[in-house]
Amino acid sequence: TPQSGSEMVMRTHTSPVRVRYMESHKPPIRMICPGKVFRNEATDATHEAQFYQLEGLMIDKDISVGHLKGTLEYFFKRFSIDT
Numbered sequence: 417t418p419q420s421g422s423e424m425v426m427r428t429h430t431s432p433v434r435v436r437y438m439e440s441h442k443p444p445i446r447m448i449c450p451g452k453v454f455r456n457e458a459t460d461a462t463h464e465a466q467f468y469q470l471e472g473l474m475i476d477k478d479i480s481v482g483h484l485k486g487t488l489e490y491f492f493k494r495f496s497i498d499t
Contacts (some may be wrong), residue, residue, distance in 0.1 A: 429453055434473050444476035444497050 430451040437447060449471045457463050472491075474484045 428455060430469050430471050434471060437473075438475070445473060446476075446487065448474050448488070449473070 418446050418459060430449045433451065434447070435447045438445065439447075451469055452466060453469045454466045455463075457465060459465055470488075472484050474487065
């Protein structure tokens with residue numbers, strides 16, 4: 417993301433991916449967005465400057481957070497990630 421002058425900032429979250437998708441697609445929307453993100457933080461045993469983030473998004477009529485939860489659980493099981 418451009419900053420003042422010629423400075424650049426590495427991606428700090430995956431939310432722009434969701435926004436771009438919503439701008440180009442109409443509901444219903446169901447997506448999972450994984451991506452590598454970066455933070456300008458001191459690295460220690462509990463913090464790392466780069467890590468992976470996963471976001472889920474569902475937009476439709478008559479759905480609840482439970483539908484999103486079920487979709488994410490299916491994703492984790494399918495890719496053998498313990499929940």
